[in-house]
Amino acid sequence: MLLKILSLAGAVSGVQLLIIVKLLDIEAWQIIAALFTTNVVTLAVFRKWLAFSPQSTSDEPKGDSEKEMPPVDPTVQIAHETLPYLRRGLNETTARKTAEIIQKIAEVPAVAVTDREKVLAYLGVGCEKHQPGDRILTEATKEVIATGQYKVVQTTKQLNCPMTNCDCPLAAAVIVPLKCRDEVVGTLKLYQTTEGQLPPHVIRLAIGIAQLLSMQIELAELDRQTQLLTLAKLDALHAQINPHFFFNVLNTIIMYSRTNPTRARRLLIRLADFFRQTLKRHGHLITLREELECVNTYLVLEKARFGDKLRIVKDVDKNLLDYKVPVFSLQPLVENAVKHGITPKEGTGTVKISARVENNELVMSVADDGVGIPADKLNLVLQPGYGSGNGVGLSNVHQRLQSLYGEEYGLQIVSCAGEGTVIYLRIPLDVQIDTEERAGQGGLPYYEVESANR
Known part of the structure; x- marks a missing residue:
């Protein structure tokens, strides 16, 4: 077998x-x-x-x-139908759905699901004392939680419910612990309305259901831990890119502090405004509008350094400005275009920032007409630690995109030595988060664009 x-x-x-x-x-x-x-x-x-x-x-x-x-088998059917709910963990909502499915398939008078302290769901016959959110009353349930062993209760007296003067018809039950990593996290209770020994098939059914529900709860916890690890990784990557951006800007300001102190002071004020905005952000996603504000701040500082050598073009549909994008997703791409594309080039260089919807994806790109990337280096630029400095930038954005949306959503680079580079960033629209917060509410001004054409 x-x-x-x-x-x-x-x-x-x-x-x-x-x-x-x-x-x-x-x-x-x-x-x-x-x-x-x-x-x-x-x-x-x-x-x-x-x-x-x-x-x-x-x-x-x-x-x-x-x-x-x-x-x-009823146990299998129950496990199959409860899976979509319990994979989200054990709470009042998922417990209610689970109890409904169990009562429908097992055809028992009443079903209850608890955590270690309170009733999460109750369905079926019984008195008004059985309400979700109420603390656990029966000593039999408390015993199962304490021992981790299932218990068959054959009489109302054995249930040992402290509530009196009620017409509760519950007379017998099988109470089985729900476990996660060998620790009791709750109980499943199947009730009968007649005293006496419960049918063996009901006891086996309760034990089998509890084992499968416990497995689903444990796997849901594993999913949750995986998500926490992913968020921790994103936090670490985000922590890298903030100082990376900060120190590059400081280098520009230091240069002006020697040659043009007034301009250096203005740039410091602009930098302070930028970080004030940054501190207001929470989580890993912001609107495209906010990300462009970050890009604008960086470009204002770089324009102060390069003057007319650097030309900026933006081609972004205003209807896309409220879509959610990862924090610091475009700015490192723009910084890469300026630093590695335009700076080494003789004469004027152009950086073009675009955003459009294509195949149910938000497709953003940063293009430059700079020196390009040699063919033998093209496959290396997204590797962590590649290049000078502390190795953040493109690889950082690449890793964060894949962590958030999947392996297929990393950066895509098209480059030709001597002609320039285009870096594409795709975000699936079906995972967009609420965008009720509209723009125009403070923030830094956008830079003026010269044309949508290069």
Whole structure:
């Protein structure tokens, strides 16, 4: 049987196989868990597994009734239907959906889901004392949370509910702990309205459901930890690029402090305004309008340095200004164009900043007609640490884009030595965040553009 399950590895994810093996109570399931826990979870594979049952693999002729697929086990069906909710973690909303699904499929009088302290969801018969958000009342539930062992309660007295003078019909229950990394995080309770021993199939059902829900909760926690690690990585990258930008601007101001102190003072004021705006920003995304303000500040400082040698062109649809983009996504590209494209060039150079919508993506580009990138260096510029200085800039933006949107959304560079460079940045529109905050509310002014044509 284990070999048969492992043969599914080419068609389904590892965690899917893990859940199958665990349900079948194969001793090797923990080993398989260690191998496959990084895969995406889905329980739909159980429907495929049914095709491997002895009834469906026999070569003998079958009657019409025998050709029918065996019914899906309630535990599997519940796990499959609750997956979209519990992958978001255990809270009142997901617990409510889970309780609805369990009661519908298990056909029990009442279902409750709790965390360690309060009721998250209650559905079915019962008195008004069973309300989401209320603290846990029954001593039986508290015992399960404390011991981590399931408990079968056969009488109302054993439930040990402190509430009296009510007509609550609940008389028996099976209470099973929900666990995450071997720690109890809540309970699942299936109730009966008649006292006495619960049917064995109800107890098995409750235990099986709780095991699968626990696995889903644990995988949701793993997802959450992965997201936190991603955000931590973004914070680290963002922390790199802020001083990178700051020190480059300071170098320009230092130069003017010797030759033109008045201009140096004005530039310092402009820099202070910029950082005042920066401190107001939270998170990793800002509007395109705000990002262009950052670019504008940088270009004002660079124009002070290069004068007429540097020409700026902007071709950005005003309807796109409220779209969300990663913080410091365009500014490093513009800085790269000025520093490595225009500065080494003899005569005047142009940097063009564009933004448009294409194939449901926000496509931004920074082009320069500078010296270009040699063919043998083109594949290296996005590597961390490449080039002079502290190695942030293009590689930093490239990594942050991939962390936020996926591997396919890194920077794309087209360059020809002696002719110039274009760097493309794509953002999927279907992940745009709320853009109710409109522009024109303070901020730095935009630079005037000469033309949309180069």
